[in-house]
Amino acid sequence: MTGPSDPAAGPWLFEGPAEGRRDTPPARKDAGGALPEAVLFDRDGTLVADVPYNGDPARVELMPSAREAVAAVRSLGIPVGVVSNQSGVARGLLTRRQVEAVRQRVETLLGPFALWAVCPHGPDDGCGCRKPAPGLVLAACERLGVRAARTVVIGDIGADVEAARAAGARGVLVPTPVTRPEETEASAETAADLLQAVRLALRADAADRTAGGPR
Known part of the structure; x- marks a missing residue:
């Protein structure tokens, strides 16, 4: 039997x-098929301010332009999702209920996402989903x-762009003060x-560059 933070789970x-999901897709404003099929956002430090091991919805604060960015993707009928490492679960600092409470607060501020893929494992657990591994992106x-x-x-x-590359x-990297210089230098975009x-993600010519990549 596997526990809630067991890597096998x-x-x-x-x-x-x-x-918001592809089983009942919205009308897409992309007659040429060049736009991404989905856009996945990291949570902490990307959509919301990074508060370590946060399980308190009251501490959720949007990052600059988060609302406009998510709305721009949705306006084109493209599913939006979240891929997030939450090692606080494995460390005993967060519960599933707290993770869900923060998710619900983010959706109150930004609207519902088609999917959240959350890794509850620690860095030494050997799972395949914790970024920079590709599991969260592939599962989403x-x-x-x-x-x-065809996903951005x-x-x-x-770790976010490495997980994308591995999948x-x-x-696309949006550097913040916590982003290491070598991470910025290593990112293609x-x-x-x-x-x-x-x-940048919605640029047709950029999307075309990935069209022949791994499926």
Whole structure:
């Protein structure tokens, strides 16, 4: 039997309303098929301010342009999801209920996401889902019914873009004061803020560059 943070149990998946998923896709404003099939955001330091091991919804604070960035993706009928490491669960600092409470607060501020994929494991647990491993991205893509090669992952640290690369997806880095210089240098695509990252992600010519990648 596996426990809630046992690596064998895989990531936690929280699904949003059916209309945000690919089994009942919204009308997409992409006649040429060049836009991403999904955009996945990191949570802490990307969508919301990074409060270590936060289980308190009252401490959730949006990052600059988060609301506009998410709205821009949704306006095109593209599913949006969240991929987040939450090692506080494995460390005994967070419960599943607290993780869900913070998720619900984020959705109160930003609207419902099609999917959340959360890794509850610690860095030494040897799971396949903790970023920079590809498991969270792959699990999200599978559940959404999209191709990793046509998915964009946006995050604030190297592990986010490395997870995207390992999954065959495209990564866009939005550096913050906690982003190491070497992570910024190693990222193929960087943006000054979330809204710029989304604009970069939605560029048709950039999307075309990933179309022939791993499926």
